[in-house]
Amino acid sequence: MGETTETFYDVIRRQGISRRSFMKFCSLTAASLGLGPAFAAKIANAMETKPRIPVLWLHGLECTCCSESFIRSAHPLVKDVVLSMISLDYDDTIMAAAGHQAEAILEEVKTQYKGRYILAVEGNPPLKDGGVYCMPGGTPFVDKLKYMAEDAQAIISWGSCASWGCVQAAKPNPTEATPVHKVIKDKPIIKVPGCPPIAEVMTGVLTYILTFERMPDLDRQGRPKMFYSQRIHDKCYRRPHFDAGQFVEAWDDDNARKGYCLYKMGCKGPTTYNACSTTRWNEGVSFPIQSGHGCIGCSEDGFWDNGSFYDRVTDIKQFGIESTADKVGVAAATTVGAAVAAHAALSLVKRAQQKGSQSDEN
Amino acid sequence: MSTEHVTEARTSVYVYEAPVRVWHWINAASIVVLAVTGYFIGNPLPSVGGDTSDMYVMGTIRFVHFSAAYIFAVGFIGRIYWAFVGNHHAHQLFTLPFWRGEFWRELFFEMRWYLFMERAPKKYEGHNPLAQFFMFFAVMLLSIFMICSGFALYGEGQGIGSWQYSLFGWMFDIFTNSMLLHSWHRLGMWVLVVFIIVHVYAAIREDIMSRQSIISTMISGERMFKDSKD
Numbered sequence: 001m002g003e004t005t006e007t008f009y010d011v012i013r014r015q016g017i018s019r020r021s022f023m024k025f026c027s028l029t030a031a032s033l034g035l036g037p038a039f040a041a042k043i044a045n046a047m048e049t050k051p052r053i054p055v056l057w058l059h060g061l062e063c064t065c066c067s068e069s070f071i072r073s074a075h076p077l078v079k080d081v082v083l084s085m086i087s088l089d090y091d092d093t094i095m096a097a098a099g100h101q102a103e104a105i106l107e108e109v110k111t112q113y114k115g116r117y118i119l120a121v122e123g124n125p126p127l128k129d130g131g132v133y134c135m136p137g138g139t140p141f142v143d144k145l146k147y148m149a150e151d152a153q154a155i156i157s158w159g160s161c162a163s164w165g166c167v168q169a170a171k172p173n174p175t176e177a178t179p180v181h182k183v184i185k186d187k188p189i190i191k192v193p194g195c196p197p198i199a200e201v202m203t204g205v206l207t208y209i210l211t212f213e214r215m216p217d218l219d220r221q222g223r224p225k226m227f228y229s230q231r232i233h234d235k236c237y238r239r240p241h242f243d244a245g246q247f248v249e250a251w252d253d254d255n256a257r258k259g260y261c262l263y264k265m266g267c268k269g270p271t272t273y274n275a276c277s278t279t280r281w282n283e284g285v286s287f288p289i290q291s292g293h294g295c296i297g298c299s300e301d302g303f304w305d306n307g308s309f310y311d312r313v314t315d316i317k318q319f320g321i322e323s324t325a326d327k328v329g330v331a332a333a334t335t336v337g338a339a340v341a342a343h344a345a346l347s348l349v350k351r352a353q354q355k356g357s358q359s360d361e362n
Numbered sequence: 363m364s365t366e367h368v369t370e371a372r373t374s375v376y377v378y379e380a381p382v383r384v385w386h387w388i389n390a391a392s393i394v395v396l397a398v399t400g401y402f403i404g405n406p407l408p409s410v411g412g413d414t415s416d417m418y419v420m421g422t423i424r425f426v427h428f429s430a431a432y433i434f435a436v437g438f439i440g441r442i443y444w445a446f447v448g449n450h451h452a453h454q455l456f457t458l459p460f461w462r463g464e465f466w467r468e469l470f471f472e473m474r475w476y477l478f479m480e481r482a483p484k485k486y487e488g489h490n491p492l493a494q495f496f497m498f499f500a501v502m503l504l505s506i507f508m509i510c511s512g513f514a515l516y517g518e519g520q521g522i523g524s525w526q527y528s529l530f531g532w533m534f535d536i537f538t539n540s541m542l543l544h545s546w547h548r549l550g551m552w553v554l555v556v557f558i559i560v561h562v563y564a565a566i567r568e569d570i571m572s573r574q575s576i577i578s579t580m581i582s583g584e585r586m587f588k589d590s591k592d
């Protein structure tokens with residue numbers, strides 16, 4: 001690897017990408033970051049002059065859907081850029097090196113780029129039984145994560161696994177899968193949730209860090225604001241049907257064919273922060289709602305444990321008994337209503353009795 | 363014995379000042395509107411047809427919910443203000459004399475009266491202890507929860523830069539998935555519904571069976587006592 005002052009641009013050119021494509025990538029990224037056209041030049045400049053930031057991509061307990069998403073970025077170039085950004089250093093899934101050779105790279109980067117590299121984490125560490133449920137390279141992932149985090153500049157939690165825990169952390173969470181921020185507490189962590197997150201969002205975040213040499217603005221939950229500040233519902237193209245009160249009532253009804261709002265089919269768009277309804281997927285072809293299925297809220301904390309994907313009023317698991325607010329409410333109101341009626345009847349009887357005894361006394 | 367019945371002494375005290383009475387009825391009306399519209403937000407009316415750009419059914423329901431919500435919230439703030447400047451009954455809603463043994467004894471007495479285990483109720487100018495207990499939890503604390511959760515949800519629609527989100531966004535540190543906050547906001551509605559059933563029943567019953575006026579008091583402000591015994 002050697003001591004590099006290598007820039008991203010150098011790497012990109014070496015991979016045979018033309019300058020023209022490179023400039024296209026810069027404009028595209030500037031746009032997706034919500035920056036003006038002038039910033040395209042700024043991004044280009046940064047990529048040409050600033051030393052490349054090494055990115056180490058670790059895989060914990062996960063399904064690799066983040067990586068799958070990553071290598072299928074909309075613009076083919078984005079993918080190339082991204083791969084140049086990361087694969088050179090370490091990504092045990094897609095790198096050429098394997099085995100001890102691969103693990104050695106980790107060590108090398110850790111010492112050579114102390115305090116400068118970015119640790120991208122896909123998946124999360126299971127903590128139960130000393131972390132034996134995820135053992136890359138023969139050591140518990142949690143140890144590897146902690147070790148590599150020590151000298152990192154920042155951590156990016158790719159996907160819902162790293163950000164929240166995702167399916168392996170769903171109740172009852174048998175392996176005690178734990179999101180990264182609950183294990184590493186002393187490093188800046190950027191959450192890029194989604195199952196998987198959108199490729200453009202991932203590239204955008206990396207490019208931003210490089211260009212501006214700082215972390216993007218994060219929201220209250222630690223997600224980059226430029227991609228996670230609005231809900232799916234806020235930018236959904238079916239929103240006019242929501243406001244009008246035009247809903248799909250069954251999967252095969254006429255309203256479904258007309259493309260009405262999927263709220264009643266359990267769409268979680270109103271409670272989900274992500275960029276799907278604007279950026280879309282697979283070269284901007286579509287996103288779940290566009291293909292006729294509600295949003296399942298895959299980028300939200302604990303989306304597996306918030307009831308059915310197909311109900312709007314969902315089960316509250318925190319309640320002990322699994323039931324919806326409406327079921328609990330109707331049951332309580334009925335019980336109390338019946339009690340009140342019985343009480344009223346009894347009160348009348350008592351009153352009649354008392355009246356009787358009072359007139360006796362007189 | 364018989365003299366009591368002949369005199370039928372009626373005395374009265376001024377309990378609820380005008381702002382409290384006005385607040386009570388505005389609050390009641392806004393809660394009814396909030397509960398009905400809120401129910402249909404989570405469980406919308408059957409789908410409508412027609413030209414989408416002519417329709418605003420869900421939009422109207424939500425608009426009414428948010429308008430009533432503002433009235434509810436502003437009214438609540440006004441009510442807090444009145445707790446400071448009003449008469450001594452005005453702050454009863456916000457206090458629970460948790461450490462006063464007498465309070466709990468009387469609360470149990472009141473419960474026994476409702477369980478038909480006491481022949482005659484006691485007299486109270488303000489709320490009886492049982493009522494105060496429920497008022498504190500079901501009206502005071504629950505209103506605060508509904509306002510905090512409601513404005514947090516509202517802030518999501520207004521955007522994370524909005525004042526609503528800035529002020530109430532911390533709710534999402536507790537309810538980390540907004541879906542969860544929706545569910546609890548909805549559960550809050552049901553708690554209120556149950557409270558209303560009990561509250562309306564108790565008010566009517568007390569009005570008839572206890573020794574003081576209840577319903578007319580919230581209209582005129584005067585608590586009438588039906589006898590002059592202690």
Ligand code: HEM
Pocket residue numbers: 270312313392393396397399400401403404405424427428431432434435508509511512513515516517544545547548550551554
């Ligand atoms: C007595 C007080 C209130 C009651 C009974 C009530 C009831 C409800 C109910 C049942 C829902 C539907 C929840 C769901 O299933 O998703 C709801 C939603 C909502 N409420 Fe309230 N609410 C109250 C006060 C407020 C207040 C003070 C606000 C503040 C602005 C508010 C704002 C909202 C918002 C923003 C939603 C979500 C609307 C949407 O998702 O489209 N609510 N409310």
Ligand code: SF4
Pocket residue numbers: 232233234236237238239240242260261262263267268269270289294295
């Ligand atoms: S389909 Fe989902 S996200 Fe789109 S408007 Fe309807 S509820 Fe909102």
